[in-house]
Amino acid sequence: MESEPAQSANRAVTLRDVAKLAGVSIATASKALNNQPQVRAETRARVIRAAEQLSFSPNTLAQGLITQRSGTVGLLTSDLEGRFSIPILMGAEDAFGSDQTSVFLCDARGDAVREKHHLRALLSRRVDGLIVVGARPDARASLGRDLPVPVIYAYSPSADPDDLSLVTDNVGGGRLAVDHLIRHGRRRIAHITGDETYGAAQDRARGALERLGEEGLALAGEQVWFGSWSEAWGRGATRMVLQRTPDVDAIFAGSDEIARGVLDTLHQENLDVPGKVAVIGFDNWNILAANARPPLSTVDMNLEQLGRLAAQRLFAAIDGTLEGGVETVGCRLVIRESS
Amino acid sequence: MESEPAQSANRAVTLRDVAKLAGVSIATASKALNNQPQVRAETRARVIRAAEQLSFSPNTLAQGLITQRSGTVGLLTSDLEGRFSIPILMGAEDAFGSDQTSVFLCDARGDAVREKHHLRALLSRRVDGLIVVGARPDARASLGRDLPVPVIYAYSPSADPDDLSLVTDNVGGGRLAVDHLIRHGRRRIAHITGDETYGAAQDRARGALERLGEEGLALAGEQVWFGSWSEAWGRGATRMVLQRTPDVDAIFAGSDEIARGVLDTLHQENLDVPGKVAVIGFDNWNILAANARPPLSTVDMNLEQLGRLAAQRLFAAIDGTLEGGVETVGCRLVIRESS
DNA sequence: TTGTATGCGTTATCAA
């Protein structure tokens, strides 16, 4: 009848219970479980067995109180759809190692007061650090310099240059896209992109232009088509491009959404992709890119890597001190069938 | 020179500091800050002022140690893209009230051992409860009955009927879609959907069939087109539907992805939407539905509401006790221009 | 090698 351990009602089993079961003091139990050297092998084994029997799991809150470290970080986002935050979170999660550090995900929904609330709550929970992911890849307000924990801005840089920001190399991404097109023999390349008030749109265009310039080439139609980040704009702009420069042989779209619009119009005009016109997008948003007809080549921002980097920098900053500045993460090409 | 408070270096300001600054004992400071009645108004004001000056924020870990409640919950997901988890998280977040309860988001990436790890970590952090979001809307393995905290399964029900599961009313969603089509005079309705091994696909189809039956109608072509959850399948299946039943006047797609494929083929065949054929999707995945040509009518699963409900049930279960079973959350129609 | 005592930051129970 002793064969049914307290397994099923394992609420609140503490080190005290383990110690009692093992017949040692709390201190000894603690040392045994934490691999401290000053404990006899046989004793340690006994303690460990007891802990397992009770399926003991140490109370991290109590540990945190002592070590002054909660083993948690906050991920403060404003990115509604989680489209950028999620890959960043996943990268961070695996850099931290899931059982070392856990992350609180808070969505401020673009609301400054909600952000303040979340910030207070996180600080109150004694997070060891913060990762801030903005809604768009442009500078956002700093959380301030007087926070008790290190803060890393990811995706959207902080407006304060003394903060550490990790951002996508959009210029490089633009180069990458155009370089790929050029290598495949395209010469009449157009660029349709989103809102011109976005730094990312400017940067991607700049990268494209630079690479084109190196080849002695200019943009087909000699302009960048700024508009909005939507399929509808991609459709409309493509129509204009075709009218203005019917000999266009490639279109670099500033986002996968736009690229979908581009494809749509190209199909309507019976222009073969990539036979007649190659198309390349930006973001590698799988649901859009992989399912396109044909599957869309695109530029991936390596957001997971960005998340990993954020975790590493944060980790380093937690004991050391944080150096401000802007670090850049390179993009990579994902070639499918549209180019 | 006293005008510069310790604001900038506010690391580790404790109740002790506040008490000292206010000239009272720690106990009194605590009572004052927690609105306990037995404290003089003037004293309370003094304490509060001191707390503000030091921008004191109580250490939640310490509070949790005493109250036996961490004020945190874990959201354990397997939903890679966060497509379902995020709305659920947002709903839960706002039901909890951001400064009362914070949520740990953990992605198990469909890996059972990773899930175990996360679970251990979460338990060790003494979360007050768990919300589990599966990867697909079918039953998933239970976490077990012997956990020290209440668990709610959202989106994917638990295989154990004694657990509490909150799921989408897929049958109702199917009815809703077809009902809408019928009300707008459609009679020759086809249904193209995803993998037939998905309960959700079966349920949506069943709802559609039921509603059709009530009207004395049958499915155009007298079959449900099961396949995969992709645009490509939507395209291919539409082609078959058109061949088999050229007089089809509406297509109910089992997901927005499929619906996008349907639209694509319809355009290729020069069939006007919704003039000739109406189309309705499922999921209300904004990026796909809102940007479609024409914008796609679709069924929304009210995932945020599901998240809110999960939070409420969890909250209730934290002090009370949890009743098992399956609760269902209704869908709603989002009418755009494709129907 | 083991155990006792102290403290982490709070709250709660008493006396004063």
Add this chain to the structure above:
DNA sequence: TTGATAACGCATACAA
């Protein structure tokens, strides 16, 4: 109305 003091669960310096 206020202030010692004892928890909460754990880790550690120190004593045995």
